[in-house]
Amino acid sequence: MIKLTVNKKKRSFAGHPFKRLLDVLREDFGLTGAKEGCGEGECGACTVLVDGRPVNSCLIPVCQAEGAKVETVESLGTPDRLSRLQASFLECGGAQCGMCTPGMLMTASAWVKGGGSAEPKAIRGALAGNLCRCTGYQHIVESVAKCVKKKARR
Amino acid sequence: MPSVGRSPSRREGPDKLCGAAKYIDDYDFGPETLHGVTLRSTIPRGTIKSITFNPLYPWKDFIIVTSKDIPGENVVALIEADQPLLAETVIRHPMEPILLLAHPNRQTAYEALKQITVEYEALPGVFTIEESLAKKQLLHGTDNVFKRYLIEKGDVAAAFKEAAHIVEGYYRLPHQEQAYIENNGVASYVDKDGTIVVMGSIQCPFYVHKALMKAFHRDGSQVRVIQTTTGGGFGGKEEYPSIIAGHCALLALKSGKPVKMIYDRHEDMAATTKRHPAVVRHRTGVAKDGRLVAQDIEVVMDAGAYVTLSPVVLSRGTLHASGPYDCPNVRVRASCVATSTPPNGAFRGFGAPQTLFAAELHMEKIAAKLGLDSLELRRKNLLRLGSTTSTGQLLTQSVGAEEALEKTVKKSGYLKKRREYDAWNQKGSNPTWRGVGLAVCHHGAGFTGSGEVMLASRASVQLGKDGLVHVLAASTEIGQGTNTMFAQVAADALGLPLEKVVVDVPDTARVPNSGPTVASRTTMVVGGLVRRAALLLKADLRYAPKDLKKAAKILTKSYEVEYERPTDVVWDDKTYKGDAYGCYSYAAMVVDLEIDKLTYEVTVREVTTAQDVGKAIHPLFVEGQIMGGTAQGLGYALLEAPVYKDGFMANSQLTNYIIPTALDTPPMDVSIVEKPYSNGPFGAKGVGELPLDVPGPAVAAAVFHATGLWLTELPILPERLCAAALAEAP
Numbered sequence: 001m002i003k004l005t006v007n008k009k010k011r012s013f014a015g016h017p018f019k020r021l022l023d024v025l026r027e028d029f030g031l032t033g034a035k036e037g038c039g040e041g042e043c044g045a046c047t048v049l050v051d052g053r054p055v056n057s058c059l060i061p062v063c064q065a066e067g068a069k070v071e072t073v074e075s076l077g078t079p080d081r082l083s084r085l086q087a088s089f090l091e092c093g094g095a096q097c098g099m100c101t102p103g104m105l106m107t108a109s110a111w112v113k114g115g116g117s118a119e120p121k122a123i124r125g126a127l128a129g130n131l132c133r134c135t136g137y138q139h140i141v142e143s144v145a146k147c148v149k150k151k152a153r154r
Numbered sequence: 155m156p157s158v159g160r161s162p163s164r165r166e167g168p169d170k171l172c173g174a175a176k177y178i179d180d181y182d183f184g185p186e187t188l189h190g191v192t193l194r195s196t197i198p199r200g201t202i203k204s205i206t207f208n209p210l211y212p213w214k215d216f217i218i219v220t221s222k223d224i225p226g227e228n229v230v231a232l233i234e235a236d237q238p239l240l241a242e243t244v245i246r247h248p249m250e251p252i253l254l255l256a257h258p259n260r261q262t263a264y265e266a267l268k269q270i271t272v273e274y275e276a277l278p279g280v281f282t283i284e285e286s287l288a289k290k291q292l293l294h295g296t297d298n299v300f301k302r303y304l305i306e307k308g309d310v311a312a313a314f315k316e317a318a319h320i321v322e323g324y325y326r327l328p329h330q331e332q333a334y335i336e337n338n339g340v341a342s343y344v345d346k347d348g349t350i351v352v353m354g355s356i357q358c359p360f361y362v363h364k365a366l367m368k369a370f371h372r373d374g375s376q377v378r379v380i381q382t383t384t385g386g387g388f389g390g391k392e393e394y395p396s397i398i399a400g401h402c403a404l405l406a407l408k409s410g411k412p413v414k415m416i417y418d419r420h421e422d423m424a425a426t427t428k429r430h431p432a433v434v435r436h437r438t439g440v441a442k443d444g445r446l447v448a449q450d451i452e453v454v455m456d457a458g459a460y461v462t463l464s465p466v467v468l469s470r471g472t473l474h475a476s477g478p479y480d481c482p483n484v485r486v487r488a489s490c491v492a493t494s495t496p497p498n499g500a501f502r503g504f505g506a507p508q509t510l511f512a513a514e515l516h517m518e519k520i521a522a523k524l525g526l527d528s529l530e531l532r533r534k535n536l537l538r539l540g541s542t543t544s545t546g547q548l549l550t551q552s553v554g555a556e557e558a559l560e561k562t563v564k565k566s567g568y569l570k571k572r573r574e575y576d577a578w579n580q581k582g583s584n585p586t587w588r589g590v591g592l593a594v595c596h597h598g599a600g601f602t603g604s605g606e607v608m609l610a611s612r613a614s615v616q617l618g619k620d621g622l623v624h625v626l627a628a629s630t631e632i633g634q635g636t637n638t639m640f641a642q643v644a645a646d647a648l649g650l651p652l653e654k655v656v657v658d659v660p661d662t663a664r665v666p667n668s669g670p671t672v673a674s675r676t677t678m679v680v681g682g683l684v685r686r687a688a689l690l691l692k693a694d695l696r697y698a699p700k701d702l703k704k705a706a707k708i709l710t711k712s713y714e715v716e717y718e719r720p721t722d723v724v725w726d727d728k729t730y731k732g733d734a735y736g737c738y739s740y741a742a743m744v745v746d747l748e749i750d751k752l753t754y755e756v757t758v759r760e761v762t763t764a765q766d767v768g769k770a771i772h773p774l775f776v777e778g779q780i781m782g783g784t785a786q787g788l789g790y791a792l793l794e795a796p797v798y799k800d801g802f803m804a805n806s807q808l809t810n811y812i813i814p815t816a817l818d819t820p821p822m823d824v825s826i827v828e829k830p831y832s833n834g835p836f837g838a839k840g841v842g843e844l845p846l847d848v849p850g851p852a853v854a855a856a857v858f859h860a861t862g863l864w865l866t867e868l869p870i871l872p873e874r875l876c877a878a879a880l881a882e883a884p
Contacts, residue, residue, distance in 0.1 A: 032180035033173020035385070037335045038419040042808035045335055072173065079168035086171040090163050093774045096782065097633030098170030099177065099335035099385025124816040131808065133333050133386050134633045136781030137816040139774075 004065045006031070007075040017063035022046045024062045025072060033073035033102045037131070044130035047103035048072045054107045054129075073102035076109065085109055085147045094143030096134035104130045108144045118148040157642040157652045158836050161774035165637040165657065166383070175383040178339045178354045183412035188217060189260035190405045190415040193267055194425060195250040198279035198494040198801035199291075201243050202252065208269035216266060217409040219254040224404065226371030230396050230462075231364055237460035237497070239369055239400045245274065246293070247459035247496045248802040249425040251397070256405040256413050279494030279801050283433055283456050286491040293459070293492040300457050300490050301465040303472045305544050305730050308483030313448035317439030321520045325436070325512035326867040329796040329803075330429035330789075332501050333813050336385020338426055339416035340399050342406035345378070350407065352399045353380045357391040358670035359628050363662045365396035366403060374662075381660040387632040388786070389500030392672055393463055394426045423806035427499030428796065430455040430467055430490070434475070434512035439483075444526055444534045446481040449544075453488040453509055458497035464490045467498075469602050470673075471505025473545065473734045474847075477513030478555050478596035479532075480541035495801045500672060502783065503846040506597055507790065514593040514851030515866065518858060527572075528855065529563060532594055537738075547733045550722075552839065554766025554829035555740040559594050561825050566744035566762035568592060572859070579860065587749045591855025594742045595847035598735030599831075599840030600675040603725035606717055606736075612666035613683035614714035615644055615691050618656075621703035623648060623691065625657045626712070628668040629680045634842060635775035636676055642771055643681045643835050647688035648695070654702065666714055674739070674840025677771060678831070679717065685835040686715045720833045737831045739839045741765040743784070743848040745856045746820075754872035754879070756792055756857065758820040763848065766827035768839035773826060776841055780824050783845025789814045790846070791853035795869050 002013045006029060013024055025031045025048070034057055037045035041056040048057045049071040077083035082090065085108060095101040104127065111126045123144045124137065132140060169175040207213055221228050221240040230237045241252050252272065257263040280291050286298045294300060314320060340354030350370060356362055359379040366377045379399070384391065402415040417425070432455045439448035453475055457464035472488040521528035536555050542548050563569065568590055575588040600606050613627040625644050631637040641655040648655075658665065668680045690713040698705035725732040743763040749756050761784055770776040793812045797804040805811045830837025850868055857865050863878045 026180075030182075031173070032176070035177065035336070036179070036418075037337075038808040040419070040807065040809055043335060043419075073171075074173050077172060079172050079174055082168060082171060086168075089171055090167045093161075093164075093778045095164065095167055095170050096635075096778055097335065097384065097386040098166070098175055101170050102173045105171065120821065124819075127816040129815075131335065131813060131815060133335055133388070133786070133813065134782045135778055136783075136785035136822065137814075137819045138781050138822055139778055141816065 002062055002066050004068050004070055006070045007072060013062055018061040020058055021060050021062050021065050022057040025057060031072050031074050035099055035102060037099065044107065045100050045103045047106045047130060049106055049110055052110065054110045073105055076105060084150055085112060088147040088150065089143040092143040092146055093139035100130060100132040104132065104140060111144065112147055112151060116148065118145040120145060156646045158646045158771050159773070161772050162638060162642065162652055164635065165641060166631065177336055177385055178341055178382045179416045181341060183341060183343065183414065186411045188256035188258055188405065188409055188411050188413045189263050190254055190256045190402055190413045191263040191267055192251045192401060193253045193270055195241065195245045195248060195252060197245060197274050197276045198248045200245050200274045200276040202241065202245065203273040203275055206271045211266065211269045215257060217256040217405055219404045219408055223408055224369055226369045229368060230400065231368040232393055232396065232462060233465060234461040237462065239397065247494055249496055251401065254401050254405055256409055281493055281495060281798065281801050283431065283454050283491060286493050287454065293494065298492045300461050300492060301468055303469060303488045303730060305472060305484060305486040307544050307546055310448045310450050310483045310485040313483035314439045317447050318442040319440045319524060321438050321440065321523050323436045323516045323519050324866060325434045325515060327432045327508040327511060328868060329431050329498065330501060330794055331423055331796060331811055332388040332390030334386030334388055334390055337417045337419055337422040338391065338394055338398050340395065340402045341412060341414045342399065342402040343412040344406055344410065349376050349378050350403050351378045351380065352403055353382050354395060354399065355384045355391055356381050356395045357387040357630055357632055357672065359630070359660050359662050360667045361393065361670055362396050362399045365400060369400045370403065379662045381630050384630060384632045388502045389504065389672065390427060392500040392670060394499065419808060420806050423811065424803045425496060427497060429501035430457065430464065430498040430505065430508065432471065432508035434509055436512060436516040438516065438520055440520055440524065444524060444531050446479055446535050448483040449476050449481050451475045451486045453486065455490040455505065456493050456498060457490040458493055458495045460497045462497040463499050467500065467505040471509040473598065473602060474506040474596065475509040475513060476544040477510060477517065478537045478594050478740060479535040480537055481535065484544040486544060495798065502786065503843045504673065506843065507847050507850060510595045510847045511850040511868065514595065515854045518855045519864065528592060532559060536594065537596060543734065545734045546731050552737050552768055552829045552831040553740070554827045555594060555596065558740050558742040558764040558766050558827050561764040561827065562742040562744050562762055565823060565825065568744050571746060575859065585751055587751065587860035589856035589860025590744055590746045591852045591859055592744050593848045593852035593855060595844065596738040596740050597674060597840065597844040597847055598738050599678045600736055601673050603727055603734055606679060607719045609669040609717065611669035611680060611683060611717045612714055613668045613680055613687055614666055614712045615684065615687045616712045617691065617702060617706040617709045619706050621706060623650065623655045625655060625684055626665040627680055627684060628660045628665050629676045630660050630671045632671065634779060635772055638775065639677055639681060639771050640684050643685050644688040647685045648692045674842040674844065677838050678834040678840050681835040681838060683715050683717060687713045690715065736833055737839050739765065739767050739841060739844045741844050741848045743852045745849065745852040747853065747856045747860065749860050749875070754875040756870060758788060760820050762823045764825035764827050765841065765844060766829050767841040768831040768834050769828050769837035770826045771836060771838055776826055777824050779841045780845045781822050784822060784849050785814050785819045787846045787849030788819065788853065790868060791850045792869050793818065795871060
């Protein structure tokens with residue numbers, strides 16, 4: 001039995017320990033926010049936070065998350081109560097088709113929480129592991145910068 | 155307050171941002187659900203001799219579907235009836251679907267494919283345009299040509315005799331993968347009343363609907379197609395969903411259970427459509443003062459193994475081949491040919507990025523030959539009000555090419571940078587070469603020629619019991635902002651607040667056929683229909699109670715309108731003369747880049763662009779389209795290199811097919827130009843495809859400025875640049 005915390009809730013998983021964390025989240029825990037885009041750690045659509053660090057959940061077996069704190073996009077906010085980061089994405093056009101968005105948001109949330117700067121070049125570097133085919137990235141970079149600035153003002 | 159011209163929040167944005175939006179693989183169809191997989195050909199061309207199932211394998215646990223299980227015609231209904239839904243004996247390309255399996259466990263279904271052995275009698279394949287033209291093997295008819303077009307304006311032969319200069323060029327374009335982040339996927343089940351239902355990641359629900367009717371031999375009411383939240387399309391979900399939907403429905407019909415078919419990235423890249431590779435030849439006659447006097451252009455595109463949409467792609471490529479210029483004498487000869495590769499198909503731009511790359515880079519070549527700045531050459535020849543295009547279309551309104559060009563040149567500091575970088579490049583000790591390059595493109599909005607008349611698209615609005623105005627259209631939201639834009643258009647036409655309008659899910663059982671979500675037509679054409687329908691409702695609302703819930707009790711009908719051809723648009727399909735498009739959008743772009751002298755790596759430092767879209771209904775989304783299309787165009791120009799081996803895509807992974815990351819993509823300075831089009835809603839034209847046309851030629855022009863090398867084939871990879879430099883070295 002593998003025990004882990006997902007979005008502040010204690011969870012256990014009794015299936016194959018090598019099942020991908022992504023599949024356990026989506027199929028066993030009903031958290032379909034994280035997406036599969038490539039299944040080989042290139043696109044970042046499946047990014048979740050494991051103990052605060054962004055990881056590709058398609059690349060790690062669930063046993064590797066034993067005892068860890070996992071956070072998915074579902075932990076950020078709800079459609080009626082968006083988080084500051086999500087609200088910035090909505091305002092700045094950071095999401096188009098939305099398929100890269102859950103992963104992009106998790107990487108960005110680690111950046112913002114970790115005290116990352118609002119400097120565009122630095123944000124681009126932080127997001128380089130998350131592919132987006134719709135936006136050309138600029139609106140995403142602006143979304144993250146806006147959130148960092150809002151946080152600083154608070 | 156009107157909402158058109160402002161940028162209200164994306165309608166489905168909050169759901170997408172919370173992981174609550176449901177893409178097809180996020181749906182749970184219950185414990186009975188099966189997972190479908192596809193057995194595909196492992197040879198490019200030949201015939202199937204036998205199919206053997208491992209006798210020791212528990213096949214009773216599987217649903218197995220072959221072409222014999224198809225109730226109707228074994229064909230993917232589109233333009234020609236040449237492509238089977240499942241191969242019977244003849245194999246025409248690698249990865250061609252042969253049979254289908256379904257099993258409750260997705261992994262088990264994939265594993266079982268290895269327990270089936272297909273024996274083939276292989277035939278030699280044809281893999282390039284040149285091999286096809288040389289009739290190395292005959293794949294189609296007597297000459298391998300699927301379709302030809304000819305445009306003739308003026309007298310090209312006579313004009314060449316008068317020309318002061320003649321400049322020739324040869325340009326070559328590769329495949330390109332759409333690389334939407336969500337792979338192709340659908341689910342299917344048979345409803346209690348026997349209706350076949352398909353849900354999925356789809357750009358054009360009624361294309362799928364039509365294909366299913368034919369394959370299952372059913373009338374329209376017995377087939378239902380519902381779009382789910384779609385993770386990008388870019389053309390890649392225009393025609394292919396008809397195939398995967400047919401497959402999935404066959405498994406659902408045979409099993410009586412819900413079936414999901416979700417491709418993984420490898421299968422999606424290796425088996426589904428790509429942008430057409432092309433070769434383009436230019437021969438241009440120029441007068442002493444730099445005016446174009448004759449353009450003779452030859453275009454050949456690689457269609458792949460079946461006709462699919464290639465004639466339409468070729469048509470758009472042909473119509474844009476002469477560039478955004480007014481030349482009195484033009485001849486364009488175009489064809490698309492068969493090869494033993496998976497069929498190429500729709501990809502944002504639809505044939506135009508290929509021919510416009512050639513046209514625009516050729517302008518640079520002409521300028522270099524004449525010793526002119528290419529900016530001057532463009533200023534002399536650009537389409538303006540009163541110009542005529544290659545098909546003899548007289549431009550009488552909404553021509554923003556000049557304004558886009560001047561704005562881009564000014565904002566980018568193009569002329570100053572030209573001088574600065576010339577100086578920089580003279581200094582041998584600098585570690586890089588620097589260059590700026592310019593391109594201008596036009597892009598026709600809507601279906602070509604009589605296409606919109608034949609589509610006869612419809613859309614409607616209806617007042618719901620919920621007191622909201624419902625927009626019913628088949629146009630899909632695939633990230634570009636359809637939902638929000640329709641709501642804005644309807645709300646402003648009605649004079650109602652935006653919150654009073656909802657856009658319903660495209661479901662063929664509920665919405666009228668608004669035609670496909672392609673060809674930069676959703677805002678201009680279908681948005682126009684939504685506006686007209688809303689105006690009909692508005693007229694009736696005057697006599698109804700102010701409270702919309704009360705009004706809904708009286709105004710129960712659906713206000714539906716059909717496309718009406720603007721009387722000023724006249725086109726002849728036989729001669730290819732007339733108004734090829736109702737109007738064109740225009741873009742200018744300056745690319746500023748730097749090349750490492752040691753590694754030949756190209757870094758794009760900045761992109762400046764101005765684009766004339768008629769009217770930006772939603773400026774933020776227009777910017778989003780421009781920047782997203784630009785990034786795809788930069789990928790096309792510099793990174794995306796599909797490798798083919800015996801007709802198979804060898805790099806069918808995001809690991810080795812490289813698309814731009816946030817670090818590969820430069821900061822972009824975007825200006826919107828608004829030259830309103832009288833037949834578009836609020837003056838709007840198209841913007842979806844235009845931005846992808848411009849980066850390719852602008853990059854190649856900047857590379858020429860930086861190095862003096864003509865890179866006439868995309869993508870401009872470091873190794874190609876290095877080889878070109880070595881070939882030039884003394």
